[in-house]
Amino acid sequence: MRLPAGVLCGAAGAAWRENFPLRGRDVARWFPGHMAKGLKKMQSSLKLVDCIIEVHDARIPLSGRNPLFQETLGLKPHLLILNKMDLADLTEQQKIMQRLEGQGLKNVIFTNCVKDENVKQIVPVVTELIGSSYRYHRGENLEYCIMVIGVPNVGKSSLINSLRRQHLRKGKATRVGGEPGITRAVMSRIQVCERPLMFLLDTPGVLAPRIESVETGLKLALCGTVLDHLVGEETMADYLLYTLNKHQCFRYVQHYGLGSACDDIEHVLKSVAVKLRKTHKVKVLTGTGDVNVVQPNYPMAARDFLQTFRRGLLGPVMLDLDILQGPPPGRD
Numbered sequence: 001m002r003l004p005a006g007v008l009c010g011a012a013g014a015a016w017r018e019n020f021p022l023r024g025r026d027v028a029r030w031f032p033g034h035m036a037k038g039l040k041k042m043q044s045s046l047k048l049v050d051c052i053i054e055v056h057d058a059r060i061p062l063s064g065r066n067p068l069f070q071e072t073l074g075l076k077p078h079l080l081i082l083n084k085m086d087l088a089d090l091t092e093q094q095k096i097m098q099r100l101e102g103q104g105l106k107n108v109i110f111t112n113c114v115k116d117e118n119v120k121q122i123v124p125v126v127t128e129l130i131g132s133s134y135r136y137h138r139g140e141n142l143e144y145c146i147m148v149i150g151v152p153n154v155g156k157s158s159l160i161n162s163l164r165r166q167h168l169r170k171g172k173a174t175r176v177g178g179e180p181g182i183t184r185a186v187m188s189r190i191q192v193c194e195r196p197l198m199f200l201l202d203t204p205g206v207l208a209p210r211i212e213s214v215e216t217g218l219k220l221a222l223c224g225t226v227l228d229h230l231v232g233e234e235t236m237a238d239y240l241l242y243t244l245n246k247h248q249c250f251r252y253v254q255h256y257g258l259g260s261a262c263d264d265i266e267h268v269l270k271s272v273a274v275k276l277r278k279t280h281k282v283k284v285l286t287g288t289g290d291v292n293v294v295q296p297n298y299p300m301a302a303r304d305f306l307q308t309f310r311r312g313l314l315g316p317v318m319l320d321l322d323i324l325q326g327p328p329p330g331r332d
Ligand SMILES: Nc1nc2c(ncn2[C@@H]2O[C@H](COP(=O)(O)OP(=O)(O)OP(=O)(O)O)[C@@H](O)[C@H]2O)c(=O)[nH]1
Pocket: 083, 084, 085, 086, 087, 111, 112, 113, 114, 115, 150, 151, 152, 153, 154, 155, 156, 157, 158, 159, 175, 176, 177, 178, 179, 180, 181, 182, 183, 184, 203, 204, 205, 206
């Protein structure tokens, strides 16, 4: 594993890396066939749709949304759901809302679809949005049809299931999974509410054909929207460590019993592997013959570090803090 230059280990407050050497594999071009097909089908079904709910991850409220959605589906009333709020540090929520408003996004709700938090706010907002728009193609039809869109793994299916629990007291209608790309069948039409009679169309997660930057790709990958092996788990673990240190989120130190915070991913993963007993013996040839050396299992340690983060056990984070702390667009 290559080590980043200028690594520092020490107590909280030490100087952390100012930037991340961007050496991820090309995340920027992951656009599998089912996504292209999905987007086409979504466009062709638009005439049936009264409103669009776009679900995105609350840890990256300002980056990683698919610009194709705006270009191709932007004709309908739009509600942005920032889901997984339980995993996000929302200290700067006001600033986030201001930035989104600057992008023309006025209807935004933060949710936790596992615990059904804030999900009850959605139907009234959608009803209001549709009421104030001209449903020229629907005439007297009193059914509401909403399309749920978003990049993979942000909780689109979970949102539909949560709405059903809240309004119909019914269980799962659509499959939920921890890996991106679970929903592949386009356009399952699912009832979520009786009054008003509301149906949601679940859609497959669609990433932009070109992600705007490698850093955005890494943030999307940390949130689980891109398959881990496409980026490389050890690169992602290093980006995670870099982010946690930069944001002074040192819960990982206690979680893994590290003694002190550290900016050296090799050192951290070694300690993680030892703690998890994920080590193996390798034969090393020396001048006096073969010697068995204990080697940490870096890939397994990296996987555990990522999964622990995604479960929220390393504390809430705001991966777009760099954007929030920078100048608003158009003022640099
Ligand atoms: N912590 C947390 N996890 C959530 C939340 N909502 C969904 N999840 C989890 O996120 C993962 C993905 O959820 P899905 O509902 O399958 O996401 P999706 O957007 O439909 O995924 P694709 O089908 O890949 O596009 C699952 O493991 C869910 O349990 C939330 O609010 N908080």
